């Protein structure tokens with residue numbers, strides 16, 4: 562097996578590296594220490610978008626906010642392999658990420674199913690980074706069984722009227738638009754009565770209530786809809802065919818690669834941390850665990866190569882993408898657990914920006930980053946499809962086992 566870049570790929574990698582070296586915003590990158598400043602910026606929230614705006618502009622000028630998109634829509638028209646190289650270099654350099662749901666899967670779905678009017682109205686704001694998008698799919702009673710969703714959309718003149726509730730909507734409090742699934746035909750079989758809308762979050766009747774997660778951050782929200790009017794022009798695809806549009810969105814969501822590099826970075830930081838503080842001895846169990854995690858991080862990398870190779874050949878990864886997601890998310894939790902073992906009881910401390918002189922602030926290892934990673938890792942085996950659902954996909958579609 563040959564994992565080396567072709568001449569063309571090596572030249573592209575060099576171009577990305579040179580760009581990152583020159584243009585990376587201050588406070589980011591390996592030289593700044595183990596991503597601690599990046600964590601600070603993200604936690605401050607406001608700065609996250611402040612940094613992103615300037616950085617996003619630079620990336621957008623090269624079409625690199627949406628590397629996979631066709632050039633006519635402001636992307637860079639990269640091949641699958643170029644995207645992978647680009648993501649790999651961005652992650653390795655610890656460059657701040659841009660885009661998210663907009664460039665990752667809302668925009669690509671609009672490109673696939675949108676009218677010319679929808680594309681020209683919505684895509685420029687995504688590519689420029691001005692418009693943040695969120696995904697209103699899950700509901701309190703409909704997560705894994707998404708097609709059972711109950712939020713309703715009833716046609717009334719030139720509008721649809723939306724009533725119901727979404728939950729776990731990442732970034733809803735910042736979003737300008739939502740990709741929204743709602744039931745337009747309650748009498749049809751569950752997959753056949755759903756429509757897909759591109760909702761303006763400023764519409765009257767939309768109520769966003771942020772939820773605080775166990776790491777203390779407001780990552781996602783509950784979103785309530787009370788008689789929200791959505792113009793019919795904001796229906797994506799055909800009425801009652803929204804489920805099939807949504808599966809395209811989910812395919813784009815599942816095929817986004819990059820986590821394995823993030824894990825290798827985290828492990829690298831941890832090893833640096835342990836070496837820096839070691840007085841020549843280390844708990845032997847922890848030492849062996851670190852060796853185990855490093856083998857697993859390499860396995861995760863190779864699994865993601867498999868998905869990329871399939872995509873590069875024009876095939877659509879299916880159970881292979883589930884395997885990557887499952888393995889990477891569970892590894893995320895194992896790495897975080899090992900990290901806490903390395904830092905011991907100090908791992909309970911978080912640095913406190915309001916009280917920089919406090920003992921907690923001073924003694925929190927890596928400014929509390931390992932502890933926060935541990936808390937955040939819990940949800941990684943739930944978000945974007947739970948481990949049980951992914952194992953089910955692998956068992957039935959991958960191994961051909963019966964469904965029942």
Ligand SMILES: Cc1cc2nc3c(=O)[nH]c(=O)nc-3n(C[C@H](O)[C@H](O)[C@H](O)COP(=O)(O)OP(=O)(O)OC[C@H]3O[C@@H](n4cnc5c(N)ncnc54)[C@H](O)[C@@H]3O)c2cc1C
Pocket residue numbers: 695696697698699700701702703704705706728729730731732780781940941943944945946947948949950953
């Ligand atoms: C951090 C985070 C961010 C998220 N962001 C978004 C977002 O932006 N937009 C959005 O729409 N949603 C989002 N979600 C929601 C996410 O998609 C759902 O949480 C997920 O699909 C699981 O659904 P659920 O929480 O309703 O759990 P349920 O589906 O109720 O599952 C409960 C348990 O039952 C198991 N289970 C369910 N069905 C089966 C089955 N058939 N076989 C075996 N076991 C089963 C599950 O694995 C799980 O352990 C986010 C979730 C998290 C954690």
